[in-house]
Amino acid sequence: MHTKPSDIDNMYWDGRHYDLDNKDFVEDIPFYIRQIARHGLPVLELACGTGRITIPLAEKGIDITGLDITEPMLAQARVKAATKQLDITWIKADCRKFTVHRTFKVILFPFNSIGHLHDRESVEQCFARVREHLADDGRFIIDMYNPDLRILTRDPTKYYPLGEYPDPDGHGQIKVFENNTYDGKKQINQITWYYRNGRQENERTVRWGSRIYYPQELDTLLHYNGFTIEEKYGFYDERPFTAMAPKQLIVCRKSPSL
Ligand SMILES: C[S@@+](CC[C@H](N)C(=O)[O-])C[C@H]1O[C@@H](n2cnc3c(N)ncnc32)[C@H](O)[C@@H]1O
Structure with a gap:
């Protein structure tokens, strides 16, 4: 997989x-x-x-x-x-x-x-x-x-800032946040990245798994x-x-x- x-x-x-x-x-x-x-x-x-x-x-x-x-x-x-x-x-x-x-x-x-x-x-x-x-x-x-157990076990309801950069299509500054839940059986950290440019309707959400x-x-x-x-x-x-x-x-x- x-x-x-x-x-x-x-x-x-x-x-x-x-x-x-x-x-x-x-x-x-x-x-x-x-x-x-x-x-x-x-x-x-x-x-x-x-x-x-x-x-x-x-x-x-x-x-x-x-x-x-x-x-x-x-x-x-x-x-x-x-x-x-x-x-x-x-x-x-x-x-x-x-x-x-x-x-x-x-x-x-x-x-x-x-x-x-x-x-x-x-x-x-x-x-x-x-x-x-x-x-x-x-x-x-x-x-x-x-792997850092403190990150794997973070509160999944919070948003942790990752960084920011200017939108290449000129829609302002994009701020990136993340949170995660750790699946200890599969050893996969399920991460969600949130790309926000200040206009809620343009938020992009990316979910992915990182094997630990x-x-x-x-x-x-x-x-x-x-x-x-x-x-x-x-x-x-x-x-x-x-x-x-x-x-x-x-x-x-x-x-x-x-
Ligand atoms: C974190 S990025 C690293 C890109 C680049 N090496 C760098 O250091 O900036 C991970 C890359 O892995 C690629 N990738 C994921 N699964 C892959 C696979 N099975 N075979 C080849 N590339 C893969 C993604 O398309 C993505 O470009």
Whole structure:
């Protein structure tokens, strides 16, 4: 299972909104540049979205391919890459099912995107595709948040501010709020995002599920799907993972045999 396709389409309905909403988030990019300098080219980014990471890496001369399932996100990526005259291959595909006739030295799975994979079958399908496309001396790098029980158990009747940005169609400032309920059986955090521009009738509501990957579970899934973890960082500046670290930044390679 996967975040429902209708929820994905609703959530990533317009790449311009995604980019404006996330324009201040750049702190992961130097992390990837350092990792790629260590581990080599070419690079494949799974769930590349609008190219928020892909494009700055390509601007550094990195040979990178971006793969994503959502057309409006890829459309925005293509427009931005064309404006900058960057030669990036964009592939519309499901990260559980893709075939690219090439192997990669680095495969990235950034910015909590693995949370869209809701069950073991989906993760295993994705990891099998990664193994197939990763060079024997290559690295698979995952960025997933470290679950915070205080967020999972928040009061679901309250609205928590997420950010704000100017509407790309000129309808004023959009403010984004969220709330959530946690399904502890399925380990899925059911999140609702509310986009408000001050005119109630234009409110957009996006519901989606983010699979919660506890640290030992993620490490174990990697282990039993043929990956050896080399590093697990908790921060983009490569400080080690700890119980209270915000991130699980895992650098792994293929285990010699399954
Ligand atoms: C949080 S965004 C990350 C985008 C980009 N990597 C970034 O860091 O800004 C998650 C992306 O995952 C994509 N996605 C979700 N499920 C997918 C799947 N099964 N296969 C490929 N892409 C998927 C969505 O379309 C969306 O663009």
